[in-house]
Amino acid sequence: MAKITYVEHNGTEHVVDVRPGLTVMEGARDNGIPGIDADCGGACACSTCHVYVAPEWVDKLPKKQAMEEDMLDFAYLPDPKRSRLTCQIKVTEALDGLVVNIPEKQI
Template sequence: MPKITYIECNGTAHVIDVACGSTVMEGARQNDIPGIDANCGGACACSTCHAYIDPAWFGALPPMDDMEEEMLSFAYEQEPGRSRLTCQLRVTDEMDGLVVNLPLRQA
């Protein structure tokens, strides 16, 4: 299982094994990681699973589609080139070592 590191806005890091096929958001919720609210449950209908991803990882991630891009526009403190919705990031073996930085608050 790939290990994903979730870093809270206060710097607290959580290294979690996340099953391939699940989403980065599901990995956070299943392990009670604070900072990802996911109010819509992963339907890409809100922006409360927003996180910052190092651009170096973008090649291992699925490309952003129009729906994610539109919902992301509602995210608090969005950072172009770093912001993604974690409900849209399906975990693969290539994501082993991914670091997800969580924002100060969700929308």
């Protein structure tokens, strides 16, 4: 299991164990984390699972693919370096301790 911390816009932290093989979005969905809507169910067809990755984790994650880059254009206040779609981050043991910050809203 990888322990992932989801931080709501108001500062509320949710620390949950997510099974490797799932995505960070599925970890949020399965644990009832508010603020990650995932309207498309993880198909990278919307931007409603957008988060800001904690700065110390940005370079530890796999690089964004072109489809994710395109969908981030539709996210609320995307950050060129820290914004990611949680449906595109596959959980591995190496992500134990990952921290993601949920934006004020999803669009």
